[in-house]
Amino acid sequence: MLELRNVTKSFNLTGAKEDLRVALDHINLQIESGEFVTIIGGNGSGKSTTMNILTGVLKPDSGQVLLNNVDVTNMNEHQRAAYFGHVFQDPMMGTSGDMSVLENLEIAYRRGRKHSPFLWGFKKSHKEEFIRELKRFDLGLEDRLNQKVGVMSGGQRQALTLLMATMRNKPTHKTVKKDYITFSEKDHDVARKEFESVYKPALTEFKKKKHEIRNNKSLSYKEKRNAIAEAYEEFDKKVRQFDLTKQILLLDEHTAALDPKTANKVLELTDKIVKENQMTTLMITHNMRDAIKYGNRLIMFHTGHIIFDVSGEEKAKLTVEDLLKKFDEADKKAVEM
Amino acid sequence: MDFLNVIFNILTSALPCCLLAIGVFLTFRLLNFADMTAEGSFLLGAALTAACIYNGLNAFLATILGMCVGVLCGILTGVLNRVLKIPKLLSGIITLTASASIALLIMGITKPGDLFATQIPLASSLAKGSKIQTIYSTFYPWNEFNRLVEVIVMAAIVLIVIVGVYYFFGTEYGMAIRATGMNEKMASSQGINTTVATIACIAISNGLIALAGALYVQDALSVSTVSATGYLVIGLSSILIGEAIFGKRSFKNWLISVALGAVLYFTIITVAIKLGLKTEFKSLLYAVLITIALCIPLMKQGFKSLFKKKEREDNHARA
Known part of the structure; x- marks a missing residue:
């Protein structure tokens, strides 16, 4: 669950009074996990600022950001990165142009994890996984792993960024434990005991199995390896049930710079990925038809306030005309004030 | 024999500069950071290594110490830029300015009674019969023909x-x-913690540059605040020449290009001087070389489009 509590953000605080611009004015927002929220609003209404405050690019002047009820307001962007995938409006922004597709994906694979200065950064098993993932995109990227991203089209780059932002980067067991203890709603000690009551027997069981397989002389080396991998997967599955931190996907007008056909394709892809992984998603868009078509909740921003928030069936019934009317109303109100 | 001598001369001055060029490359190309510290860390690395050797310290230890002082310079520049938010160019200049005084202080170690000195003449103390050792002479005793050993040791380190x-x-x-x-963004x-990553890269870069300084001083056997300047330009031009001629298709290719660029650079300079160019014109030659190196990509493109045009015309004629 993601929450903004009473968040205020102004720009040019130190400058002249006329330059002061309030981007967000005491915003309260709660997003349940699994929700796909579309955000609309005029330029300068605070949509992008909200997103930047969520990821930690910007720090709010006052108020709190909570992730699974834990205050993350003072965490830096790179410390929160494990939980957020960010796709920017500019296709150049989300990938590193001078590096190959493979290198970009390897970096994304380790998002929010420690980077070892000794271990070689490429792995064969990763490469196979990347190819599998890229094939689903159907853009021919799987044959161009060693090509520099800089020479690709905006649509391809944006699709790659999307993959990088949504790639399931499996946290280590240690991280799973840490996250479960800090982010579960239970008491810390209770959570730790609960985790260990499953983890420890599973680990001993896995070790026992491994020992048995190793000493089984009737198996060949390859069979042994496969059997051990299977046993590990079983053990891994047991640990993963504690994996609380479902990734949150933030899309900041990610199709705005693409031509209509490519934009549609990228949007379809986004929808597919989000549905498959049941990701919590926030999508900023200027296209009201898209805002209505995708997602199960819609939020409208206006001059730093949330003026409209619908979800479920009510949202499904919305039309573009309704939204335009809302915009007009908000504008009138602002003039009257 | 003269020909061999020329080759050894080229290699002994070029090989340390391979490290220099790689060091400059790491900040200039990978980080997009025009790092002025390079000049300072080269001098400091050379000065500290020479001072340590002068005082009879083990040559390997002295070289490593020289490298460490470069790493410290790099960390300082990185902290100035990333933590104190001083612009890139300025933070390099600040470290460079500071290092000039530190270098005088370090060189002062060799002059009892004086706090500062402007040079360390290892060669003259060697002539007086002092038994100092450089990393090259630890492999082979002092001898007029030890240039080969020197080149081999240098080449091994560069490799x-x-x-x-x-x-x-x-x-x-x-x-x-690299992503940083x-x-x-x-x-x-x-x-990725971009602050730490940037500082780490600048530190590694300056460590390599200081190592280049340490190797250089053990070959030249003297260092002064004057002789150890102008190396940033050499590093930059090596990068430009290497890239222009040997390409930058992949990281591996790029790295080797930069190292070869340094060798090529010194070959051109040495050959020009051997052909009778007055040393006073060296700086002018540098400028011309850099200009040519910068124009090579454009010239390549020009040739390519010329050929393509011809091809197109041929195709047209055939059709």
């Missing part, structure tokens, strides 16, 4: 550094550093 740098920038953290340099959103 180790190239392989090491290639490996490091292919590791998980090395890739994170190319697209900081992306790196940060991918969970």
Whole structure:
């Protein structure tokens, strides 16, 4: 669950009074996990600022950001990165142009994890996984792993960024434990005991199995390896049930710079990925038809306030005309004030 | 014999500059950071190594100490830029300015009674019969014909550094550093602490530059505040020449290009001087070389489009 509590953000605080611009004015927002929220609003209404405050690019002047009820307001962007995938409006922004597709994906694979200065950064098993993932995109990227991203089209780059932002980067067991203890709603000690009551027997069981397989002389080396991998997967599955931190996907007008056909394709892809992984998603868009078509909740921003928030069936019934009317109303109100 | 001598001369001055060029390359190309510290860390590395050797310290230890002082310079520049938010160029200049005084202080060690000195003449103390050793002479006793040993030792060190740098920038953290340099926003959103990554890269870069200084001083056997200047330009031009001629298709290719660029650079300079160019014109030659190196990509493009045009015309004629 993601929450903004009473968040205020102004720009040019130190400058002249006329330059002061309030981007967000005491915003309260709660997003349940699994929700796909579309955000609309005029330029300068605070949509992008909200997103930047969520990821930690910007720090709010006052108020709190909570992730699974834990205050993350003072965490830096790179410390929160494990939980957020960010796709920017500019296709150049989300990938590193001078590096190959493979290198970009390897970096994304380790998002929010420690980077070892000794271990070689490429792995064969990763490469196979990347190819599998890229094939689903159907853009021919799987044959161009060693090509520099800089020479690709905006649509391809944006699709790659999307993959990088949504790639399931499996946290280590240690991280799973840490996250479960800090982010579960239970008491810390209770959570730790609960985790260990499953983890420890599973680990001993896995070790026992491994020992048995190793000493089984009737198996060949390859069979042994496969059997051990299977046993590990079983053990891994047991640990993963504690994996609380479902990734949150933030899309900041990610199709705005693409031509209509490519934009549609990228949007379809986004929808597919989000549905498959049941990701919590926030999508900023200027296209009201898209805002209505995708997602199960819609939020409208206006001059730093949330003026409209619908979800479920009510949202499904919305039309573009309704939204335009809302915009007009908000504008009138602002003039009257 | 004269020909061999020329080759040894080229190699002994070029090989340390391979390290210099790689060091400058790491900040200039990977981080997009025009790092003025290079000049200072080269001088400091040379000065500290020479001072240590002068006082009878083991040559390997002295070289490593020289490298460490470069790393410290790099960390200082990195902290000035990333933590105190001083612009890139200025933070390099600040460290460079500070290092000039520190170098005088370090060189002062060799002059009892004086706090500062402007040079360390290892060669003259050697002539007086002092038994100091450089890393080259530890492999082979002092002799007029030890140039070959020198070249081999230098080449071995350069090779180790190239392989090491290639490996490091292919590791998980090395890739994170490269991503930081190319697209900081992306790196940060991918969970990389860009501050630490930048400082680490500047530190490694300056460590290599100081190592180049240490190797240089053990070959030249003297260092002064005057002789150890102008090396940033040499590093930059090596990068430009290497890139223009040997290409930058992949990271491996790029790294080797830069190292070869340094060798090519010194070959051109030495040959020009051998052909009778007055040393006073050296700076002018530098300028011309850099200009040509910068124009090579354009010239290549010009040739290509010329050929393509011809091809097109041919195709047209055939059709």
